[in-house]
Amino acid sequence: MSSRGAHPRHPAPYRYTIVERLYLPLLSGLWVTLRHFVRNFFGRGKTYTINYPEERRLYSPRYRGHHILTTRPDGSLRCVACFLCAAACPAECIHIEAGEHPDLNIEKYPLLYNIDMLRCVFCGYCVDACPEEAIIMSNNHDMAYFNRGQSVVTKDELQKPYAYDESRLGYRPHYPEEQAQHAALRHGLVDLVEEARRQGADSASRTAS
Amino acid sequence: MIGESWVTTTFEKLEEWGRNNSFWPLPFGTACCAIEFMSVVSSHYDMARFGYEVVRFSPRQSDVMIVAGTITDKMAPVMKKIYDQMPDPKWVVSMGACACSGGFYRAYHVMQGIDELIPVDVYVPGCPPSPEGLMYGILQLKEKIERDTKKRRKREKAKRADDDGSVAAA
Amino acid sequence: MPTTTAPLPLPERFPADSIQLREGLDQPTWIVRREILVDLARELTADPETGFDLLLDLCGVDYPDREERFEVVYHLASLRGGGRLRLKVPVPEDDPVLPSLIDVWKGADWFEREVYDMFGLHFEGHPNLRRILTHEAFQGHPLRKDYDPARRWILTEDKMYRPQPEPPMDAEDDMFERMTINIGPSHPAMHGTFRVVATLDGEIISASEVEIGYLHRCFEKMAETHTWQQVIPYTDRLNYCSSFINNVGYCRAVETLLNVEVPPRAVWARTILSEFSRVMDHCVCNGSSLVDSGALTNFWYLFQPREEIYGLLEACSGARLTVSYCRIGGLAADLPPDFEARCRALLETIPAFIDDVEKLIVSNRIWLDRAVGIAAIGGEEAVNWGWTGPCLRASGVDYDVRRDNPYDLYDTVDWDVPVFHGGDVHDRFRVRISEIRESLKIIRQLLDRGMPEGPFIVDDPHVALPPKEVAYNQMEAMIYHFKLIMDGIQVPPGEIYSAVEGANGELGFYVLSDGSGKPYRIKVRPPCFPIFSTFSRLINGGTISDAVVSLGGLNVIAGELER
Numbered sequence: 001m002s003s004r005g006a007h008p009r010h011p012a013p014y015r016y017t018i019v020e021r022l023y024l025p026l027l028s029g030l031w032v033t034l035r036h037f038v039r040n041f042f043g044r045g046k047t048y049t050i051n052y053p054e055e056r057r058l059y060s061p062r063y064r065g066h067h068i069l070t071t072r073p074d075g076s077l078r079c080v081a082c083f084l085c086a087a088a089c090p091a092e093c094i095h096i097e098a099g100e101h102p103d104l105n106i107e108k109y110p111l112l113y114n115i116d117m118l119r120c121v122f123c124g125y126c127v128d129a130c131p132e133e134a135i136i137m138s139n140n141h142d143m144a145y146f147n148r149g150q151s152v153v154t155k156d157e158l159q160k161p162y163a164y165d166e167s168r169l170g171y172r173p174h175y176p177e178e179q180a181q182h183a184a185l186r187h188g189l190v191d192l193v194e195e196a197r198r199q200g201a202d203s204a205s206r207t208a209s
Numbered sequence: 210m211i212g213e214s215w216v217t218t219t220f221e222k223l224e225e226w227g228r229n230n231s232f233w234p235l236p237f238g239t240a241c242c243a244i245e246f247m248s249v250v251s252s253h254y255d256m257a258r259f260g261y262e263v264v265r266f267s268p269r270q271s272d273v274m275i276v277a278g279t280i281t282d283k284m285a286p287v288m289k290k291i292y293d294q295m296p297d298p299k300w301v302v303s304m305g306a307c308a309c310s311g312g313f314y315r316a317y318h319v320m321q322g323i324d325e326l327i328p329v330d331v332y333v334p335g336c337p338p339s340p341e342g343l344m345y346g347i348l349q350l351k352e353k354i355e356r357d358t359k360k361r362r363k364r365e366k367a368k369r370a371d372d373d374g375s376v377a378a379a
Numbered sequence: 380m381p382t383t384t385a386p387l388p389l390p391e392r393f394p395a396d397s398i399q400l401r402e403g404l405d406q407p408t409w410i411v412r413r414e415i416l417v418d419l420a421r422e423l424t425a426d427p428e429t430g431f432d433l434l435l436d437l438c439g440v441d442y443p444d445r446e447e448r449f450e451v452v453y454h455l456a457s458l459r460g461g462g463r464l465r466l467k468v469p470v471p472e473d474d475p476v477l478p479s480l481i482d483v484w485k486g487a488d489w490f491e492r493e494v495y496d497m498f499g500l501h502f503e504g505h506p507n508l509r510r511i512l513t514h515e516a517f518q519g520h521p522l523r524k525d526y527d528p529a530r531r532w533i534l535t536e537d538k539m540y541r542p543q544p545e546p547p548m549d550a551e552d553d554m555f556e557r558m559t560i561n562i563g564p565s566h567p568a569m570h571g572t573f574r575v576v577a578t579l580d581g582e583i584i585s586a587s588e589v590e591i592g593y594l595h596r597c598f599e600k601m602a603e604t605h606t607w608q609q610v611i612p613y614t615d616r617l618n619y620c621s622s623f624i625n626n627v628g629y630c631r632a633v634e635t636l637l638n639v640e641v642p643p644r645a646v647w648a649r650t651i652l653s654e655f656s657r658v659m660d661h662c663v664c665n666g667s668s669l670v671d672s673g674a675l676t677n678f679w680y681l682f683q684p685r686e687e688i689y690g691l692l693e694a695c696s697g698a699r700l701t702v703s704y705c706r707i708g709g710l711a712a713d714l715p716p717d718f719e720a721r722c723r724a725l726l727e728t729i730p731a732f733i734d735d736v737e738k739l740i741v742s743n744r745i746w747l748d749r750a751v752g753i754a755a756i757g758g759e760e761a762v763n764w765g766w767t768g769p770c771l772r773a774s775g776v777d778y779d780v781r782r783d784n785p786y787d788l789y790d791t792v793d794w795d796v797p798v799f800h801g802g803d804v805h806d807r808f809r810v811r812i813s814e815i816r817e818s819l820k821i822i823r824q825l826l827d828r829g830m831p832e833g834p835f836i837v838d839d840p841h842v843a844l845p846p847k848e849v850a851y852n853q854m855e856a857m858i859y860h861f862k863l864i865m866d867g868i869q870v871p872p873g874e875i876y877s878a879v880e881g882a883n884g885e886l887g888f889y890v891l892s893d894g895s896g897k898p899y900r901i902k903v904r905p906p907c908f909p910i911f912s913t914f915s916r917l918i919n920g921g922t923i924s925d926a927v928v929s930l931g932g933l934n935v936i937a938g939e940l941e942r
Contacts, residue, residue: 006427007458007758008775011802014751016744025742032738033676048683049255052341053348057253059339060715062697084864090609091306091313118309118322121336123612123703128711129864131850131857137697141339144346145332146353148324151309171697237565239572239594240938241619241700244663248689251682266567283514284572284593286536287564307596313612315529316597317521318513337700 059139064122064171066140067115069159070133077155078134081108085126085135093119094126113155117143124171136172225358228272228298229351231260235271235295237288240278242305242337254340261347268294273350277337279307280320292327302350303329304343306336393419405635405875406463413468413477420483429460432762434480436876436887436904437490439498441524448472449498453480454876454889454904458762458778465876470500479504486765489912497522497599512595512941515540521600528600542576542588557585560923564593568671568927572937575914575926582922587915591941598942602901606867607633608707610898615701617903618939620663621656621882623692625939626705629901631786632877632888633707636870639842643831645709650788651722651825652692652704653879654818658729659688660882660934661769661811668808668931669740672749677736684729691721707868708843709836722826726819733815741809750805754917754929757802764916765909768884769810770933774802780880792824804932811934842868867896876904883907883934905939 019025040047050057070078081098097112126135145151234256236246250256250264265271268291280288292301303323306312309332311321323329330353333346397415401408411419424430435454442448447469455464470477479502480487491502492511499520502508510517514534519526543559558579563569572593578586598617602610614629615622627649634641641649666681689699694715696704704711715721740746756764758776771778779796781789797813799806836843840859849856872894878887884906891900910933918926 007432007762008800008802009759010757011752011755011774012800013755013803014747014801014805016747016751017742020742020744020747023744025738026744029739029743032735036735048252048686049258050253051258052254052344056341060694060697062695062712062715063693064697084861088609088864090605090612092315093313116310117334118306118332119312120334121306121313121612121701122698123336123701124697124711125609125612128844131860133847133851141335141342142345143334143338143342144349145334146330146349148310148322148332151332151334240596241616244619245700247663247667247682248686251686252679253686279594279596281514281593281595282517282531282534283595284564286534286539287593290536291565314596314601316601317526317528317530317532318517318595318597319531339699 061139062171063139063141064124064137066117066138066143067120067126067153067158068136068138069113069155070136071159077109077113077159078132079110079113079155080106080132080134081110081113082131084129084131088125088129090123090125091119091121093117110155113158114152115158116152117145118148118151127171133172225355229354231263232273232300232347232351233263233265233271234261234273234275234302235265235268235291236275236277237291238275238277239280239284240307242277242308245337245340245343246275246277246304249340249343254344256344256347259344259347259351268292269296271295272298273300273302273347275302275304275343276308276323277304279312279314280323281318282320283318285320285326288323289326300330300350300354301327302331302333302343302346304333304346305338306334309334312336403465404873405877406465408465408467410467410469413470416466416468417478417480417483419466420480423455423464424483427459429457429462431455431457431462431464433458433767434484434486434490434765435878435885436889436902437480437487437494438889438902439494439500439522440891440900441498441522443524445469446471449475449500451477451494451500452889452902454887458776461783463876475500476503478502481505484765485760485763486909486912489908490765496520499523510592512592514538514592521597526600528597528604540590542590562923562926564590568930570667570930570935570937572941573911573930573935575918577918577923577926579923584918584921584923584926587918587926589911589915591911591937593941594937595941596938598903599901602898604897606896607870607898608863608867610901611705611707612701612703615703616938617905617942618660618881618883618886618936619700620936621653621660622700623652623656623702623704624660624879624881624886626703627653627787628877628879628881628886629888629890630705630707631879632875632890633868633870635877636873636875636890636892637707637842637868639708639837639839641709642834642837644714644833645835646787647825647828647831648695648710648714648718648835649705651822652695653787654822655688655691655722655725657882658815658818659685661815664882664931664934665736665808665811668804668928668934669746671931672746672928674740674746677739680732680735680739684725684732687725687728691718691725694718694721706836706843708839709834713835714830719826719830722822726823726826729819730816733812737812741812747805749924749928750808750932751801751803753804753921753925754932755801755803756913756917761802761913764913766884766913768881768906768910769814770807770910771884772797773799773806773810775800780878780885784878786879788825789821792821794821794824804928807932807934869894869896870898878904881906881939883910883936883939886939903939903942905942907933907935907940911935911940 072078081096083096086094086096093116095114096110098108099111101109238246256262303309308323311319331346331350333343335342393415397412399410433456435456437453440450449470451468453466479491491505494500495508496510496512516534516538517532561576563574564572574590576588577584598613601613614625617625662681662685666678669677692702693699696702756774758774761771761774777798782796794817797810799809845856850860870892872892874891876887876889878885886906887904889902893899917929
């Protein structure tokens with residue numbers, strides 16, 4: 001770094017130009033707002049508003065939402081109660097109690113697997129830590145609870161509501177080829193809203209038919 | 210008696226309908242969640258579509274308090290005072306992990322959930338919740354209020370019938 | 380960060396045993412007896428060419444096992460000469476007093492109050508030594524090692540501090556009655572959590588007092604109770620408008636301690652995403668400061684690009700605001716396949732919004748009348764208060780960490796540091812608008828260069844988790860995986876001060892490791908802490924409405940200010 005001159009001792013405020021004194025630049029500002037207004041009024045501009053809950057923003061496949069406990073083909077939980085997720089969690093919101101599994105190949109399974117959703121900060125560390133791909137995160141973020149009791153979700157609730165619809169899976173350890181369809185979908189960034197709208201219309205027509 | 214006439218009950222229904230469709234929220238925003246609250250009121254997620262856009266910073270004029278962000282022990286008396294200043298009926302939405310339970314700040318200066326001091330109607334988890342998450346929470350609050358109103362009306366009706374019955378028996 | 384070029388000449392007039400020299404990992408370290416501290420500080424600032432004009436940071440460290448239990452650490456920088464220096468002053472527990480440096484650097488004011496609050500050390504000569512971050516009913520000093528992290532004290536309303544900036548005047552003294560008003564902490568103009576108590580003479584603020592600490596979330600204590608990797612989500616919540624830059628700052632500090640080489644792909648992505656975060660932060664700052672002065676339209680126009688950048692960050696990391704995308708040694712996950720396309724799309728869309736805002740504001744006389752000359756401060760005074768970043772550059776001091784202590788890829792791209800000389804709200808606004816354009820310039824050059832191939836995180840099983848496929852199939856990788864999660868990264872003992880250019884200025888992380896799996900002490904050098912300590916000086920003499928506008932222009936983020 002080269003040595004520079006002394007720091008300026010006093011501020012030198014901006015001096016108005018004649019045009020600014022005459023309030024003339026206001027016209028260009030008014031033109032900007034007028035342009036936006038006219039465009040939007042006649043439907044030429046892009047409306048950005050997402051009409052939640054009918055339309056939804058298209059989140060990426062990595063979105064860190066509500067957790068899912070994955071299952072084996074026979075329907076049992078893949079979790080082996082190794083406590084790595086609980087150790088990795090900075091919020092200490094995962095509570096596990098382990099039990100002996102009748103199958104000798106599988107050492108343990110969780111008797112209890114509770115996540116306190118109100119404590120959880122959705123950092124995804126549990127997913128990173130899991131050696132079995134037993135916990136992943138979904139794209140679901142519609143959560144609200146009326147009392148604290150509801151907010152502690154048990155292992156049944158964690159695995160139940162999701163039928164492993166590929167599009168609803170969120171943060172998970174690795175992404176099989178990152179889904180070319182998603183890449184194509186998300187190419188034009190500003191069109192996300194349009195895309196969500198179109199998908200909404202598609203699903204609506206599907207349900208109608 | 211004017212208390213139970215057709216006019217007053219209909220007016221009451223109208224009032225409840227109006228209230229449910231135009232909450233005036235008081236954003237008690239302190240931290241990160243307040244930034245997401247700004248997203249909710251700005252153009253992408255526009256809360257005005259539900260009639261909840263009249264954001265009031267004065268507790269006297271609002272009926273839903275949205276606590277967005279960490280509440281520390283230093284802030285707690287302030288929050289309590291603002292809650293007390295709100296006129297009845299009033300509701301509280303607790304937005305985000307910190308307001309709900311302290312989140313991962315199990316620390317010497319952070320309140321472990323605002324329900325230590327004030328009653329909470331809806332907890333919205335997330336750190337911070339996505340804008341959809343907050344809107345979902347507010348819609349849940351609306352449903353809850355409708356449900357509570359129905360319950361209250363049923364209870365009152367039953368009580369009235371009970372009173373009438375006892376009067377008749379006497 | 381490069382070390383200082385030339386060894387500093389040791390002042391000769393001090394006794395030989397009062398200063399000990401140590402060569403630090405990052406910068407020279409002097410261990411100084413407290414008796415000579417003030418004289419030494421004056422000596423160090425004396426030279427107009429190479430004097431240490433900027434007090435970057437001041438913090439305490441607690442070593443319960445040492446004979447002299449506490450250590451106060453000063454980080455100094457010379458903006459003109461480019462040198463850096465660390466002073467350490469040991470303080471014994473039974474006589475916890477050391478001289479205040481407030482006469483040398485005004486910026487020491489709040490820093491010393493913080494050390495008093497956190498460690499209970501007394502600074503002789505400090506005019507207003509009382510708690511700053513914790514509340515009035517608090518007992519004990521939380522950053523001492525023997526303080527239980529979860530021990531809380533309850534504050535009730537009657538114990539709340541009631542500042543009295545100026546004693547009420549007798550009616551005989553003054554024709555007009557003075558009025559003291561309280562603004563905040565819950566007030567729309569105070570952005571959530573600041574509190575200003577002002578004494579008004581008519582409409583003019585004659586005296587004011589600023590109270591903070593309403594969002595003190597104990598980041599530094601929490602960092603001491605978590606593993607190195609677990610601290611990353613906490614850093615997100617420091618400056619939550621540009622959380623990715625905090626991630627980078629923290630990870631860089633730990634990587635330097637570990638001596639880990641970050642792969643080029645991760646460095647490339649970090650630079651691009653940092654610049655996007657800076658754009659986003661400046662958008663929020665300018666947007667909300669314009670709202671405070673009544674220009675609501677700009678808020679909508681500026682929040683549009685921000686929402687688009689959120690989309691990009693979310694596609695990379697999975698969260699909109701609190702990204703936690705960095706890991707020590709690289710990134711949490713590989714970049715999404717459409718990363719470049721999305722960045723290009725953003726580069727196309729953002730300038731239009733910025734142009735709109737510029738047309739609406741920059742030469743609009745209504746705004747100029749509100750902003751020009753408001754809260755003005757000269758460069759020399761600003762440096763003395765400890766300012767850095769856009770606010771300092773608006774006062775005519777040409778200092779940017781990205782250029783003067785280059786990290787990541789900043790020394791390989793061509794860009795300018797915008798400097799204005801007004802030192803007022805208007806020039807802070809213009810600096811931010813120009814910086815958005817410069818950031819886009821940096822991003823465009825990096826994108827043109829192409830995404831480097833290779834891994835996104837360092838291939839070292841002691842630092843980074845092995846890839847999932849490997850961990851599933853190989854026993855050795857699985858053992859490393861378990862060890863890394865259960866015990867955390869083992870950082871060798873040492874200390875480092877590493878700085879990045881945050882959206883508000885120099886964001887430094889002073890990291891101390893004792894070789895256990897957890898940080899011994901992490902001190903954040905929050906850029907807006909010294910800036911906001913000047914607030915009282917800035918608003919005195921102005922009106923209340925000027926105070927509101929000047930707070931918006933400073934871009935004070937509570938999460939970072941109070942940690």
